Amino acid sequence: MQPDPSPGRSPSMPRLALASLAGTAIEFYDFFVYGTAAALVLGPLFFPSFSALAGTLAAFGTFGIGFLARPLGSAVFGHIGDRYGRRPVLLGSLLLTGLATVAVGCVPSYASIGPTAPVLLLLLRFLQGLGLGGEWGGAVLLTAEHAPEGRRGLWSSFPQMGPPVGFVLANGTVLVLSAALTEEQFTAWGWRVPFWAAGLLALAGLWLRRSVEETPQFRALAKTGRRSETPLRDVVRGHWRLLLLTGGALASGYAVFYATTTWSLAYATKQLGLDRTVVLGCIMTAVVLKGLLTPLLAVLGDRYGRKPLCLAGCAICAVWMFPFVALLCAADPLLMTLGFLGALLGMVTTFAVVGAYLPELYAPRVRCTGAAVGYNLGGVLGGALTPVVATALADGDGPPWGVALYLSGMALLSLSCFALLPETNPAVAGPGAGRGTRKGAAEAAAPA
Template identity: 75%
Template sequence: MRTSHRPSLTRLAAAALVGTAIEFFDFFVYGTAAALVLGPLFFPTFSPLAGTLAAFATFGVGFVARPLGSVLFGHIGDRRGRRPVMVGSLLLTGATTVAVGFVPTYASIGVAAPLLLLLLRFLQGLGLGGEWGGAVLLTAEHAPAGRRGLWASLPQIGPSAGFLLANGIMLGLSTTLTDAQFAAWGWRVPFWAAGVLALVGLWLRSSLVESPAFLSMEEPARLPLAEVVRGHGRLVLLTAGALAVGYAIFYAVTTWSLAYGVERLGVSRSVMLACIMAAVVVKGSLTPVAALLGDRFGRRPVCLAGCAVAVVWMVPMVALLSTGEPLLMFLGFLVALLAFIAMFAVIAAYLPELYEPRVRCTGAAVGYNLGGVLGGALTPIVATALAGEGAGVPWGVGLYLSGVAALSLGCFVLLPETAPAAVAREAVTA
């Protein structure tokens, strides 16, 4: 049995939060660029709609790679520890993001340009597929049981911070540069900045100590993925289905809505980014509140409540977006993201608790990232196709998102409760 001292939870959670913020900055800056400029630059022979679809297809490749990354890094996390995952995933994601900033456009090297973009996006997704498992598990496994939801939710603020940082830079560039300057070189700046941020993240994570749950294991799993498939296959599928709605909501708001507002509604990039970013600020600030509710009332009830709101709100959200009015668009985005965070703040503690420690890194990460394929990879593509080029409210997009939410609600119903306090109350009642 291996031993280690217990570190400061505050320091550990801060390092995990900063790391996830940096890695999701890398991931989100690509999504914003795909919505704004990558179509014309890398797929110029396509129509505007087809170019946007192609750009979103390269965006979706990152999600397809994420489950593969969770298998690769999950194996390392269950065999060698959670800490190496946090360092390796950050290094891979940061390097590939910087490389995207140097890829020549179609006008310079022809078809090799989108192929390079596709390859780098795949590698970027591979790195991010390992990030969540390492950061959340290391924090959750150090946290006390009664406050595990709160502590584990802090790395979940990282995606909000990364999104705000990525889009804040994009907003600043889009408002200070001309359209020609932004298309020529301005969009590359956030990708170059990722290199500096990755170095900061690596420095912060270099001093972290290993998880006590991993150190206390007598014998790590030899083939974690095989054990997960054999003993937890149903659980992986249920968690993937349950989490699909969260990804669908987030990327419908932050990626598809951005492209739709700019290209179809004629709203300026700066206004669209400001509306989305304001909603993300509120969502990020309320993440610990949702996690505390999960500690108090149980993980599953909070997830069910958020998912139920998503079922009924997606159609109104699309209608509010279609007005093109900033305040109404902000309202639509805000309610959708609050439903999202009710689930995803709690998931940081919920998923690790569903799996035994010897396969936890693989099982939790694979379920989490498969949900990304179902919800995140497909949503911008499907929504863009459903919206088409016609006028009027794209009701089909709202119905599609509500359908995804209904599927996830059914999966959450089938999942068990894991919060220690809630489980104890159920035992006493029984």
């Protein structure tokens, strides 16, 4: 990633980091509150003719549609980001996700409008994923393209703290409502309140981002006329191998995160019979600690390189999944929290540095599209199917060791993909780092 070639006053990095963190937190709040609702209430409300297991699977199926939409959102908003600037992406993606989330809270149940209800749910979940697919690329580039080289990992970790903040907001809201309302009240209307709250959060996010400046590297591209006319085509044709490797590399982190935060919630409440407030409290504790560790691990990435941390994170996930399942099945809050924390430690060791790592793999002219599509392709491979697969594998007596085997296999897949990617931190790999993978590397690294 080249230094800023354009003159002008230096922007406030803390202000930019706050804007990027706030936006990703709000958008991931929207995305996560759906996952929590899918684990707890959407099955009976929108798929009442199904058995309890089939209803949960169907609800998680609509959850997965959001992941399938994310690469499409990356392509659409990535085109905007590479052609017209990173700033429009920040505003448009936040608005789309917020409106779709509020609308989910307004959809009548199957009992009121029949089959139209799950169809509307599916459509709105798709729009949620579309908006979130564009958010990550814009937020990460806002910090990555403004940050000084030696601190790029640190500043680019702020958008990566957005997901845990969004998760805590979403599940904290559900936790309060669960404690304050009866089961009948929560099922009748209480679950809708977090979706309606997304409207206020979206307005707050738009206000925070209203004065965000365009990044220096995009200004340089616009000035020299070297923007890509067809960013997606350029990325797919020139860097398809890089896209597949980054998608596979990130798949494990997604799988582990959603197994921990979404599947575990459903399994613990329905299979183990635990109270949802207890399970949510355990998960939230682990997620908060994950968020606090993110900037610390990002600093290590600035000092020792992106790739070593990514490899270490995948290795932790590979060896921890069987203890994770055993601790979950112990049904003890302290042991469950330990299991969740170990799993998320592996995940965050990788994801703390990808905010800097992925943009550094692509040239500025296709960076918004390439980084975002690669990131969200990992979401499809690891996040979309994991709750469904894990729920199916856990249908039976005894600990769900099949889930542990599945997650460990995903971790080994990601480990192999990261091993084939280059180091991009110039402080570790030297000048010329981050030049893409072998085929198409010269074009990927060519100065814009």
